[in-house]
Amino acid sequence: MFKVNPHYAKLPGNYLFAEIARRVRQHAATHPEADIISLGIGDVTLPLPPAVVSAFEQGVREMGDAKTFHGYGPDFGYDFLRQAIRDGDYAPLGVEVALDEIFVSDGAKCDVSNIQELFSDDAVIAVTDPVYPVYVDSNAMAGRAGVYDNGRWSRLCYLPCNAENGFVPPLPDRPVDVIYLCYPNNPTGTTLSRAQLQTFVDYAREHGCLIVYDAAYKAFITSDAPHSIYEVPGAREVAVECCSYSKTAGFTGTRCGYMVIPREVCGQGDGGQPVSLNAMWKRRMGSKFNGVSYPVQRAAAAVHTPQGAAQCAQNIRYYLQNAALIRSALSDMGYEVYGGVDAPYVWLKTPVDSWAFFDRLLTQAHVVGTPGAGFGPCGEGYFRLTAFGDHDRTAQALQRIRNLG
Amino acid sequence: MFKVNPHYAKLPGNYLFAEIARRVRQHAATHPEADIISLGIGDVTLPLPPAVVSAFEQGVREMGDAKTFHGYGPDFGYDFLRQAIRDGDYAPLGVEVALDEIFVSDGAKCDVSNIQELFSDDAVIAVTDPVYPVYVDSNAMAGRAGVYDNGRWSRLCYLPCNAENGFVPPLPDRPVDVIYLCYPNNPTGTTLSRAQLQTFVDYAREHGCLIVYDAAYKAFITSDAPHSIYEVPGAREVAVECCSYSKTAGFTGTRCGYMVIPREVCGQGDGGQPVSLNAMWKRRMGSKFNGVSYPVQRAAAAVHTPQGAAQCAQNIRYYLQNAALIRSALSDMGYEVYGGVDAPYVWLKTPVDSWAFFDRLLTQAHVVGTPGAGFGPCGEGYFRLTAFGDHDRTAQALQRIRNLG
Numbered sequence: 001m002f003k004v005n006p007h008y009a010k011l012p013g014n015y016l017f018a019e020i021a022r023r024v025r026q027h028a029a030t031h032p033e034a035d036i037i038s039l040g041i042g043d044v045t046l047p048l049p050p051a052v053v054s055a056f057e058q059g060v061r062e063m064g065d066a067k068t069f070h071g072y073g074p075d076f077g078y079d080f081l082r083q084a085i086r087d088g089d090y091a092p093l094g095v096e097v098a099l100d101e102i103f104v105s106d107g108a109k110c111d112v113s114n115i116q117e118l119f120s121d122d123a124v125i126a127v128t129d130p131v132y133p134v135y136v137d138s139n140a141m142a143g144r145a146g147v148y149d150n151g152r153w154s155r156l157c158y159l160p161c162n163a164e165n166g167f168v169p170p171l172p173d174r175p176v177d178v179i180y181l182c183y184p185n186n187p188t189g190t191t192l193s194r195a196q197l198q199t200f201v202d203y204a205r206e207h208g209c210l211i212v213y214d215a216a217y218k219a220f221i222t223s224d225a226p227h228s229i230y231e232v233p234g235a236r237e238v239a240v241e242c243c244s245y246s247k248t249a250g251f252t253g254t255r256c257g258y259m260v261i262p263r264e265v266c267g268q269g270d271g272g273q274p275v276s277l278n279a280m281w282k283r284r285m286g287s288k289f290n291g292v293s294y295p296v297q298r299a300a301a302a303v304h305t306p307q308g309a310a311q312c313a314q315n316i317r318y319y320l321q322n323a324a325l326i327r328s329a330l331s332d333m334g335y336e337v338y339g340g341v342d343a344p345y346v347w348l349k350t351p352v353d354s355w356a357f358f359d360r361l362l363t364q365a366h367v368v369g370t371p372g373a374g375f376g377p378c379g380e381g382y383f384r385l386t387a388f389g390d391h392d393r394t395a396q397a398l399q400r401i402r403n404l405g
Numbered sequence: 406m407f408k409v410n411p412h413y414a415k416l417p418g419n420y421l422f423a424e425i426a427r428r429v430r431q432h433a434a435t436h437p438e439a440d441i442i443s444l445g446i447g448d449v450t451l452p453l454p455p456a457v458v459s460a461f462e463q464g465v466r467e468m469g470d471a472k473t474f475h476g477y478g479p480d481f482g483y484d485f486l487r488q489a490i491r492d493g494d495y496a497p498l499g500v501e502v503a504l505d506e507i508f509v510s511d512g513a514k515c516d517v518s519n520i521q522e523l524f525s526d527d528a529v530i531a532v533t534d535p536v537y538p539v540y541v542d543s544n545a546m547a548g549r550a551g552v553y554d555n556g557r558w559s560r561l562c563y564l565p566c567n568a569e570n571g572f573v574p575p576l577p578d579r580p581v582d583v584i585y586l587c588y589p590n591n592p593t594g595t596t597l598s599r600a601q602l603q604t605f606v607d608y609a610r611e612h613g614c615l616i617v618y619d620a621a622y623k624a625f626i627t628s629d630a631p632h633s634i635y636e637v638p639g640a641r642e643v644a645v646e647c648c649s650y651s652k653t654a655g656f657t658g659t660r661c662g663y664m665v666i667p668r669e670v671c672g673q674g675d676g677g678q679p680v681s682l683n684a685m686w687k688r689r690m691g692s693k694f695n696g697v698s699y700p701v702q703r704a705a706a707a708v709h710t711p712q713g714a715a716q717c718a719q720n721i722r723y724y725l726q727n728a729a730l731i732r733s734a735l736s737d738m739g740y741e742v743y744g745g746v747d748a749p750y751v752w753l754k755t756p757v758d759s760w761a762f763f764d765r766l767l768t769q770a771h772v773v774g775t776p777g778a779g780f781g782p783c784g785e786g787y788f789r790l791t792a793f794g795d796h797d798r799t800a801q802a803l804q805r806i807r808n809l810g
Contacts, residue, residue, distance in 0.1 A: 002528060002673065003527070004524065004674060005524060005525055006525065008685050009675065046471065053466070057466070063452060066450070071657040106511050110694060119409065120408035120410055177408065208407060253468065253476045253477060255511075269411060280410070283413060283416065284546070287518065288518035288519070288542075290514040290515065290657075292660065293658070293660045293698055296701070
C-alpha cells in the first residue's frame with residue numbers, strides 16, 4: 001500500500017477550538033435560558049464597506065459580459081491591485097516595493113503556511129510562545145518540528161513572551177534558520193517598537209536567518225510602532241512580509257491577502273550558492289496556484305481608494321473602541337491587561353489557570369473567551385478577549401464579568 | 406545563511422508558454438499587419454452564465470449587510486455547495502458521495518498540486534506522457550521526481566500515450582505508489598472508456614496504489630465514457646477525484662473547484678497502520694487553508710441549478726461545435742486528428758516536428774497552437790488546438806491552414 005506523509009501522525013489533535021465549542025454547547029444545553037456572548041472568536045462582524053461592495057459588484061458584472069470578461073489572471077495578481085498595494089500600503093510609510101515583489105494570494109493563512117515549502121527539510125524554525133498555531137502546524141506537517149511532547153515540539157526554538165519581558169521575544173538562544181514574527185501580535189495584542197524590531201533584523205542579518213513577518217493586524221496600530229518590517233533598515237535583505245485584507249477590511253469570508261518578497265532575500269542552495277526567494281516563490285505560485293478571483297481583486301483594490309480606506313478606518317475605530325472598553329473595564333476590576341491598543345486583542349492575566357478562568361466566565365457570566373494555554377505553554381495564566389463584537393454586547397459582557405466580583 | 410529547498414534548482418525553465426509567447430511577439434513585431442488568431446490557450450472566452458452572475462452578485466450584496474454578512478466560512482466549503490455538488494454532479498451518475506467527502510477549493514490546480522503533501526517523500530509517481538505539467542512539477546518540488554535529464558525525470562514512471570495505443574496509457578511496468586490520470590485528457594483530448602478505467606482501478610486495488618483522477622473536463626463528455634471514476638466499481642477504495650468549475654462554467658478567473666476523497670481511501674503510516682486520506686486532507690485544509698470566498702461559492706452553487714446547468718451546457722455546446730469544426734476541417738485536409746469529441750482539445754499528428762509545425766502555422770497562417778513536445782517527449786510529432794475561441798475566428802483560422810496546402 002502507498003505510504004503517507006508520516007509527519008501528520010505526530011500532530012496533536014486540534015483541541016483548542018473544538019474543546020471550547022464542546023464546553024459552550026454543553027453549557028447551552030444545560031442552561032437553555034443563558035444569553036451567551038462570545039468574545040472568543042477572531043472573526044470580524046461588520047459588513048464589507050460600501051466602496052468595497054460596489055467595486056466587488058462591478059467586478060462580478062464584468063464577468064458576465066464577453067467584452068469585459070476575465071479568464072485566467074496573472075498568477076501573482078493583477079497589476080491594478082499590486083499598484084494599489086504599493087501606493088496605498090507602502091509609499092505612505094516611505095517604503096519602496098517593486099510590483100514584482102508583491103504576490104497577491106487568497107489569504108495570509110495560505111501564505112504563512114506555504115512559504116515553508118521554500119525551506120530545506122532540516123531548517124530550524126523559531127516561533128514565539130504563545131503563537132498563532134499555523135506557523136507551527138505547517139512546519140510540523142513538513143517534518144521540521146520534530147516530536148510533540150508535553151505541549152512542545154522537540155525541534156522548534158521557542159521564544160517565550162510574558163508579562164515579565166513585556167511580551168517582547170528574546171533572541172534565539174541557539175542557531176535557527178527562520179524566525180516567525182507576528183506584530184501586532186495574535187494572541188497577546190501587543191506589538192514591537194522600531195528598536196525592538198531592529199534588534200531582530202540585525203540578528204537575522206548577522207546570523208543569516210530569514211524572518212517571516214506576519215503583519216495581518218497592521219491596520220490596528222495607533223502607536224508609532226512600525227506598520228511594516230521594511231520601515232526598519234536592513235529588513236529587505238532578510239524578511240518576507242505577509243499581509244491580509246481579512247482584518248483590515250473585513251475580508252475573512254472574501255479571501256485576499258498578499259506577500260512581499262524583496263529581491264534581496266536569498267537563502268543558500270545545495271551548492272552553497274545564493275538563491276533568490278522571490279524567484280522561488282514565483283516558481284511556486286506559477287506552478288501550484290492560479291491567481292485570486294478577479295472580482296475579489298477588484299474589491300481589494302477598492303480598499304486602497306480614499307473612500308474605501310476611510311470606510312475601513314471607520315470599522316477599525318469601531319473595533320478599537322471595543323478594545324479600549326475591554327481594557328479599561330478589566331483594569332478597573334483589577335485585572336492586569338495587555339494589548340488592545342495596536343490590535344483587536346486584549347490579553348489578560350488570569351487569577352486562576354486559563355481553562356478554570358474560561359469555565360468561570362462561561363458558567364457564571366455566559367461569556368466566551370479563549371484560554372491562553374491554547375496558544376502555547378507560555379500562554380498559560382493568560383486569556384484572550386477579542387474586540388470584534390458588537391459594542392453594546394461587548395459592554396454587556398464586561399458588566400457581567402464585573403458582577404462576578 | 407538559511408538553506409532553501411534544493412529541489413527547485415532541479416526544475417527546468419518553464420519554457421513552453423514563454424517560448425510560444427516569445428515567438429508570437431517576434432512574429433507580430435516583424436509582421437505588424439498580421440491578424441494573429443490563437444487556438445493555443447486553454448482558457449475560456451465566453452462570459453459567466455447569467456444565472457451564475459446573478460447568484461454571484463447576490464452573494465456580494467449579502468457581504469455588504471451586517472444581517473447577511475459572512476466571515477470565515479467552513480474550511481471545507483459551505484454545505485449548500487457541497488450538497489449541490491453531491492446532488493448535481495454525482496447523484497445523476499448513480500454515485501453516492503457523502504458531504505464530508507467533498508472539499509471545496511479555489512481550483513483544481515491547487516488541489517492536484519497540494520495532494521502530494523499527503524504522500525511520503527519517497528513515493529514513486531506515475532504520470533502519462535504527454536501530461537499536464539502541474540502533476541510533475543508539484544512532485545518535483547517535493548523531491549519525488551529525481552533528476553531532470555533530456556526531458557525526463559529519473560524517478561517518475563512515464564506511461565506513454567500515442568496514436569499506436571489509442572492514447573490509452575499502459576499499466577506501470579514497475580511498482581508505483583501514485584498514478585495521476587486526467588480524463589478527458591489535456592492535451593490529447595481523448596478519454597477512457599469504463600472498461601479502460603476499470604483496468605486502472607483493478608490494478609490500483611491489487612497493488613495498493615492511489616489514483617489521483619483529474620476530471621476537470623468532464624462536462625465536455627458526449628460519448629458514454631464515465632464522468633467520474635466512482636462510476637467504476639472499486640474506485641472508492643483507491644481514488645481521489647479533482648473537479649473544477651473552470652471549464653464547466655467559465656470559472657478560470659473566478660476560481661472554484663473541489664476534490665472528493667472517499668472515506669475508504671487509505672495509505673500506510675510509518676508503523677504500517679492504515680491512514681485515512683480523508684482525515685489527512687481535513688487536517689491539511691483546516692491548518693493551511695481558510696475556505697473559498699463566500700460569493701464565489703454562491704456562484705458555483707448556481708451552476709447546479711436547472712437554469713445555471715442549462716446555460717453552462719449551452720456554452721459547452723458552443724465550444725464543442727468549435728472542436729467538431731476543427732476535427733472535420735483538419736481531417737478533410739488529410740491530417741490525423743484525435744480528441745475533440747469528449748474534450749475541448751484537438752490533438753493532431755504533425756507532418757514535421759511539432760515546433761517546426763508551430764512555426765509554419767504562425768508565420769504562414771498567423772495561427773497559434775501548442776507544440777506537443779511541450780507536454781512531454783511522447784507529445785513530439787503532435788500539436789494541440791483548443792476549441793475555446795470564437796466560432797468565426799476558429800473557422801477563419803482553419804481556412805488559413807487549409808490555404809497552406
